[in-house]
Amino acid sequence: MSHFLVVILLFALLALVFGLILGYAAIRFKVEADPIVDQIDALLPQTQCGQCGYPGCRPYAEAVANGDAINKCVPGGEPTINKIADLLGVEPPQGEGPVAAPVKKVAFIHEDRCIGCTKCIQACPVDAIVGAAKLMHTILRQECTGCDLCVDPCPTNCIEMIELPQTPDTWQWELARIPVKVVDKHE
Amino acid sequence: MAFSLAISPHSHSQQTTGRLMRLVLLALLPGLITQWFLFGWGVIFQLLLCGATALATEALVLRLRQRPLTPLFDSSALLTASLLAVALPPLAPWYVAVIGSAFAILVAKQLYGGLGQNPFNPAMVAYVLLLVSFPGDMTGWLPAPGLAEFSVALPDAASAIFTGFTPDGYSVHQLKLAADGTTMATPLDTLKTGLKQGHALADIQAGPTFSHWAGAGWQWINLAYLMGGLFLVATGTIAWQIPVGLLLGLGGAASLAWGLAPDHFALPTLDLFSGATMLGAFFIATDPVTAATTVRGRLIYGLLIGLLVFLIRHFGGYPDGMAFAVLLANIGVPLLDKLTRPKAYGEVR
């Protein structure tokens, strides 16, 4: 009888000890998990373009966290899909949705055609267009995310998405693509 | 006026991989000649067999992979073949050499992507394959000159390698016999077997396979490789840290063991100048592809191999352990490189 008690006591003691260890570990090594929505949001390009069908990047991040398809981000293109797939540990969907890394573009207002209707200003999700009613508008190039949203509302079709020209500052040493022994261009 | 474009630096040392490989081959010569002198023409045949097979395999694989054949001329396959050839017993049958070098190039090197991509030393991978596949053929070395009952001439070696018998009808097994009719083994093998059978160390070392400080004949081979190795270090072809680390590791462990138990462990010189020690230290462990690349990493890598060689020789099942030690250390290379990253200029850690 007594060794029954001993056994019970022993196990109770063990349970207590392990419980304490676990409890300590739970507090001491608590992981402040970055909520998945934030992580997904961080991967999205933040163009706030709404082409995914959600009003902005964060809502789409929330939707993805709740199980929506991960391939709806047009400006992010394939790189973003792959990153989200990586993050969520799923296979990137094949052959549908946006593909290929998109070229970075910004909106450009053809000023001779702008009538100052402010429609694009209202459409811009990041307030990258300045102007007032009946006055010419212009794009803040540094703030433009290239989301395309201002193009359709324009009644005079004066907004065009243009590729940013390459400058020595943005050049990425693509010289390596040129073989060292180039065709003899010598005159 | 349009000009050609090029990327800087426009100047180059004109050092090439091929040249490095050929320097190593050149440095192998003294050891090779000593081996030829001691064990006869067998080693030359092994060299030719291995070289031809390796080159043919490399050409075949490159063709299959639809790559240009230029890597054939960088001599790296030839070097792998040579290292394997000098590690094979001189009268090992021809198929051993062929299988070994084909395996080294095909599996250990090209399957990983060719030069520079293989994590394990191809020559040693092949050696280990042969060792476990053909234990009999791989352990029998000829007795050192003066100890052998029969001398092996050029036609004898050729015939023995390709048919298993000399023109006079002696089998390879017979050729391996010592003057006293016992089967001849390498000094390290003799030592291991002797100790296992309970003989006293002094008695074993009194035997004919031993000189007074190392194995008979083998000390000359090791000295020759040491010479070639020093040449490589002097020309900057190999990093000094690996051989230094290896010899320190092996010598240190051996000295310690000898100091603690002189009855069971021979003089450290035996470990340092027997078997494949110098060949391994200067030619095999220093294969840059599979070795660590940082200064400290290389030192640790060398020490690790030295220690492993000592452990395998004295506590493992094989008389020599260079191949296993190198392969085991190869496994640790990525970790070593990661852990030993030097402090960059101005880095604050």
Next chain:
Amino acid sequence: MNSLLEQIRKGKLWDFHGGIHPEEHKQLSSQTSLLEAGLPPLLVLPLKQHIGSPAELCVQVGDRVLTGQPLTAPSSPMQVPIHASSSGTVVAIEEHTVAHPSGLSEPCILIQTDGQDSWRPRDPWPDYAERGNDELLARIHQAGIAGLGGAGFPTDIKLKGAQAYAQREPLPLLIVNGCECEPYITADDRLMRDEAAAIVEGITLLQQILRPQLTLIAIEDNKPEAIAAIRAQVKNAHTLVKVLPTKYPSGGERQLIEILTGRQVPSGKPPSEMGILVQNVGTLYAIRQAVVEDEPLIRRVVTLTGDRLAQPGNAWVRLGTSVRWLMQRFGLDPEPGQRVIMGGPMMGFTLPHADVPVVKTSNCLLAPSQRSLPSRDEEINCIRCGQCAEACPASLLPQQLYWYSKAGELDTAEQYRLFDCIECGACAWVCPSNIPLVQYYRQAKSQLRNQRQEQAQAERAKQRFADKQQRLEEERLERDRRMQAANEARRAQLKDAGGEDPVAAALARIKAKQAAQAVPTVAEDPIAAAVARAKAKKAAREAEAPEVTPAATADDALANPEASPASEAPAADPRQAAVAAAIARAKAKKAAREADAPEVTPAATTDDAPANPEASPASEAPAADPRQAAVAAAIARAKAKKAAREADAPEVTPAATADDAPANPEASPAAEAPAADPRQAAVTAAIARAKAKKAAREAAADNSAPPVPPSSKESD
């Protein structure tokens, strides 16, 4: 630090990790003394020749400029001005290929020289010893001096960094960099030999500003003449000439500091944090010229070398001189596949063509032959030999950086200190596998920088998006609040008035409001009216029978006079009438569209006429706005004109313009001429264009061949 200075004084030298010894080839250009390259007919001056941003342009095309005259005016310290290198006329300000490895273009000022080289008024300061530090630093900034050693960092910022240190505690070290470790280049060597006195005066100047405890002039031992020349000029116990063993890259700022002090500059920090300032001899010369002679940075010494040049040597070259001109002057005999390298063989870059200007950082133009500098062989697999790590002066692991850069694992590459790489090229020089290692690092670095910029931008976009959402929300709440307040006020008022049933009154009010609303909201904007008209037109066009178009436009013409007369009625608002007409027309069009038979269109348009008068009385608007009427009239006119144009029959035009005539006098005097308000006309045109485009797009969607919008001609 003091014990360190003591050690330095005693002649102790340290060493840096790695380094290489490439063939020098310096004899080729160092044998002749400095000569004048002369004045080219055209100078091309990039607005930005330094690290930072370009300053504000302050000349115009057509301006005549004098030698030394500033062409840009800095408004911040990171902006460095440029100056006219010689007198002449600004012939263009445009994009031009600049001295950059990309061969891309940047804004440049093109000056046609007049050969006079007449200077702007100068104010030499031989009495610089009496000048204050701020004055001197301002002068250095205004002279446009940026590191002449190659990096092009604004010199006055560097000086101010050191000065800030010197104000806290004495600055221990001023280092004068005369190492010039790159092969082939001898510009500094020659400058030291020929202008030693001026360089030492420049040093004196800096000593005056910074009061360093010790000044070291570091020169590699392969320049004995330069060492002797400088030694002969130095007469100061606190200035030592240090002769360093030749090793590349000892001229790198951080490497030089390690050789001279045995200490390493913390990563990412400027040497001034350690109390050390390093200046290139060329920069010192420029400082001296700027202060003492009031000569801004308009010329520099350029080494012209390489065995394809007939007369290699060093020359004073005006900034902006084209490489073509220099190559002709120094006799380039190009071989097939000739390379011309700006900078040295280790860190220089090849020029795509000869129309590239010499800038502040161009220290060398190298035209080597294939024999002396063979083209790089093809890259082969890395064998992990580790020679690169042995050569690396920054103690990096070039091989690991290479693997990670190549594999696109940029974050890991960064952990391996990618950004501590100084791109000296030592690793690629030793690599037996011919791997262009530096190229991989440069690409990885620029990718990382771009990534980082994109991240920052995404973060900002996120913030701005959130801000906008918040603003909209606040606006909505504010509107709701106002509306509620107004409602309550009204209800209270009604209550006060008493008697009436408030609900009935509200209903009545709502009704009235609705009735009124239809007009004001639409009519407010003449543009809206125009839109309606444009829509009508589009409908007509959509009928897609080309012969219908004249009819539709005729309809416009018809509608217009109808609208205009309405303005005759004193109480009626012509504007509203027009609107109503447009709406009616649009409705009619819609009906027509639904019928979808082209022959219906004329009928629908005829419908307009009766609809109009009915619409007009409905609108009992307050006072007529003469201006609006004018606008409407103008629009109508524009339409008519356009209709005429579209009809494309010349004989229609008179009719349309005739149409104008009656419209005009009826409109208020504000609209004096048909062209009175071109803006409005443009607007209408634009709208019409937009509509047409949309129609075209729709048509394209229908798989029919996209019709050419009639307006496309005008838009150009």
